[in-house]
Amino acid sequence: MTLGLKIANVSKTWNPDGPEPVPAVRNLTLDVALGEFVVLLGPSGCGKSSLLYIVAGLEDATEGSVTFDGLEVTEPSPERSLIFQEAALYPWLTVRDNITFGLKIAGQSTKKQDEAAERLLRLVGLVGAGDKRPHELSGGMRQRAALARALAMEPKVLLMDEPFAALDIQTRARMQGHLLNIWETSKASVLLVTHSIEEALALADRVVVFTARPGQIKAEIPITAPRPRDMRSPEMIDLAIQCEALLAEEVEKSFKEQEQEIA
Amino acid sequence: MTQDKRTSVLRRLIKRLEPTLWVFASLSIFVGFWEFAWWRGWANPLLLPPPHIFLANLTDQFRFFDPGGTRAGALATGGSIFSVLGVIAWSSFRVTAGLVLGFVLSLVIGIGIRYFKIFGKLVLPLVTMLAPISPVAWLPVAVFIFGIGNPPAIFLVFIAIFFIMTLATLSQIENVPVHYIQLARIMGCNKRQIYRHVILPSILPELFVTLRMNLFAAWMVVLIAEAVGVGSGLGQVTMMARNTFNASLVFFTMTLIGITGFAFDQALRYVQRKVLWWVGPSSVGGL
Numbered sequence: 115m116t117l118g119l120k121i122a123n124v125s126k127t128w129n130p131d132g133p134e135p136v137p138a139v140r141n142l143t144l145d146v147a148l149g150e151f152v153v154l155l156g157p158s159g160c161g162k163s164s165l166l167y168i169v170a171g172l173e174d175a176t177e178g179s180v181t182f183d184g185l186e187v188t189e190p191s192p193e194r195s196l197i198f199q200e201a202a203l204y205p206w207l208t209v210r211d212n213i214t215f216g217l218k219i220a221g222q223s224t225k226k227q228d229e230a231a232e233r234l235l236r237l238v239g240l241v242g243a244g245d246k247r248p249h250e251l252s253g254g255m256r257q258r259a260a261l262a263r264a265l266a267m268e269p270k271v272l273l274m275d276e277p278f279a280a281l282d283i284q285t286r287a288r289m290q291g292h293l294l295n296i297w298e299t300s301k302a303s304v305l306l307v308t309h310s311i312e313e314a315l316a317l318a319d320r321v322v323v324f325t326a327r328p329g330q331i332k333a334e335i336p337i338t339a340p341r342p343r344d345m346r347s348p349e350m351i352d353l354a355i356q357c358e359a360l361l362a363e364e365v366e367k368s369f370k371e372q373e374q375e376i377a
Numbered sequence: 378m379t380q381d382k383r384t385s386v387l388r389r390l391i392k393r394l395e396p397t398l399w400v401f402a403s404l405s406i407f408v409g410f411w412e413f414a415w416w417r418g419w420a421n422p423l424l425l426p427p428p429h430i431f432l433a434n435l436t437d438q439f440r441f442f443d444p445g446g447t448r449a450g451a452l453a454t455g456g457s458i459f460s461v462l463g464v465i466a467w468s469s470f471r472v473t474a475g476l477v478l479g480f481v482l483s484l485v486i487g488i489g490i491r492y493f494k495i496f497g498k499l500v501l502p503l504v505t506m507l508a509p510i511s512p513v514a515w516l517p518v519a520v521f522i523f524g525i526g527n528p529p530a531i532f533l534v535f536i537a538i539f540f541i542m543t544l545a546t547l548s549q550i551e552n553v554p555v556h557y558i559q560l561a562r563i564m565g566c567n568k569r570q571i572y573r574h575v576i577l578p579s580i581l582p583e584l585f586v587t588l589r590m591n592l593f594a595a596w597m598v599v600l601i602a603e604a605v606g607v608g609s610g611l612g613q614v615t616m617m618a619r620n621t622f623n624a625s626l627v628f629f630t631m632t633l634i635g636i637t638g639f640a641f642d643q644a645l646r647y648v649q650r651k652v653l654w655w656v657g658p659s660s661v662g663g664l
């Protein structure tokens with residue numbers, strides 16, 4: 115038995131029986147070790163979100179399999195929590211109730227829920243915001259609340275789909291630091307999708323660059339530099355140039371393809 | 378200093394009163410034209426008596442209001458403001474009962490159609506086919522089934538909103554953000570819990586707006602039902618006024634209906650704000 119996440123020969127075709135099947139992911143194999151931070155980088159529409167949905171268990175792979183700690187993934191579980199670009203907090207619940215939503219569903223006592231809420235609010239830096247409603251929070255605070263909601267379930271894998279893409283640059287940098295702290299203490303594996311090379315390099319143990327649709331792995335770039343990383347160091351600049359070149363090729367390809375589709 | 382304070386108090390007062398002032402301004406324009414038309418002799422006071430005439434002799438009008446409605450047309454027990462309020466209360470009760478029934482049942486049926494696939498396949502075509510039939514066409518049916526009295530009026534109000542609200546429920550369920558449901562699944566919700574904890578609260582606000590938009594349709598229907606099949610209420614008074622060519626009474630009753638409908642809308646908005654607190658005031662809509 116292998117611990118961690120194993121994505122083995124996974125393909126995903128949307129509308130396989132429809133008039134226009136869309137192959138989103140093709141024959142993709144990727145392992146994420148326990149506690150590893152992997153960042154997926156790829157052109158728009160190359161199937162990154164599709165892959166996360168499959169790993170989360172929300173969608174079935176057309177071919178191949180996903181196993182976690184040796185068990186095949188067939189349905190969603192709080193073990194593999196997903197964080198979207200928009201926080202998707204429930205507007206009818208307070209921030210605290212959003213955070214403890216999963217615990218309530220799991221049937222935990224209110225006392226335990228309250229304790230967890232206070233601990234998590236402190237962890238993500240939202241002390242005092244528990245009784246607020248989601249629309250009263252800033253984008254960054256909302257994303258932190260979403261993170262707290264995921265962490266409440268003590269996930270073993272955090273799947274993050276462009277979690278900071280909607281935030282301004284300053285908030286983004288703060289959130290990245292925050293995420294690293296939380297990741298280091300929680301020991302969860304992270305599979306994070308981003309369009310930002312800088313973000314990928316700041317966070318990842320390993321950057322996985324995707325090809326244009328259907329998504330396949332084009333390159334894997336391990337990063338061993340200790341965090342926090344200085345993006346202006348020669349090593350990082352080298353890596354950034356490398357990533358940019360890889361990505362530019364695929365973006366070019368995917369644009370060509372789109373143009374052909376339109377024509 | 379005190380000058381400043383006084384102006385700020387005044388400004389706040391104006392701000393509080395502003396909506397009400399606009400209501401009065403809006404009414405005044407309408408009434409003004411009417412009175413002007415009467416003054417110039419364009420409007421025949423027997424057919425189109427302006428407000429200062431039909432509101433002049435209130436006790437005279439009150440005579441025609443009998444909450445029981447049994448001695449319709451006769452100068453019966455009516456005559457006080459209480460009998461007028463009684464008549465309004467009866468109509469309001471019928472509307473309220475129909476609305477509550479329609480809202481709850483449409484929610485139950487709408488959710489049921491999505492929740493139980495076979496039930497949905499059996500019921501949805503029926504709902505879609507019955508939806509376009511005007512409530513007025515249901516009037517004879519209501520009388521056949523329920524006879525005379527409150528039930529047929531309540532039934533008609535129910536019919537007026539039930540089908541529309543059921544279809545609205547379905548479309549709202551379609552529009553629940555996918556992420557909400559995906560998250561619920563990740564958090565361990567089963568199907569029942571998803572409906573209970575995610576779908577229901579996400580569709581309620583919009584359904585309440587739909588209910589408010591159909592409130593006026595409900596009022597129109599109840600008046601028709603009262604005029605034809607119930608024998609009491611504001612609708613019955615209007616009908617009697619028409620039959621006796623009492624134009625003043627017609628307009629007086631119409632005024633009452635307008636005010637009551639307005640009050641209903643305000644009350645529903647209040648309920649909406651209290652119960653659905655997560656919906657900002659901006660999305661409540663209307664006045």
Ligand SMILES: Nc1ncnc2c1ncn2[C@@H]1O[C@H](COP(=O)(O)OP(=O)(O)OP(=O)(O)O)[C@@H](O)[C@H]1O
Binds near residue numbers: 138
């Ligand atoms: N639910 C769906 N049904 C049908 N097709 C889908 C669905 N979700 C995604 N697709 C298609 O699959 C392809 C890959 O989409 P996906 O969202 O996985 O890409 P992505 O890499 O996340 O893109 P982006 O970077 O823009 O978020 C796209 O062509 C998209 O249109």
Ligand SMILES: [Mg+2]
Binds near residue numbers: 162163164275
């Ligand atoms: Mg995506």
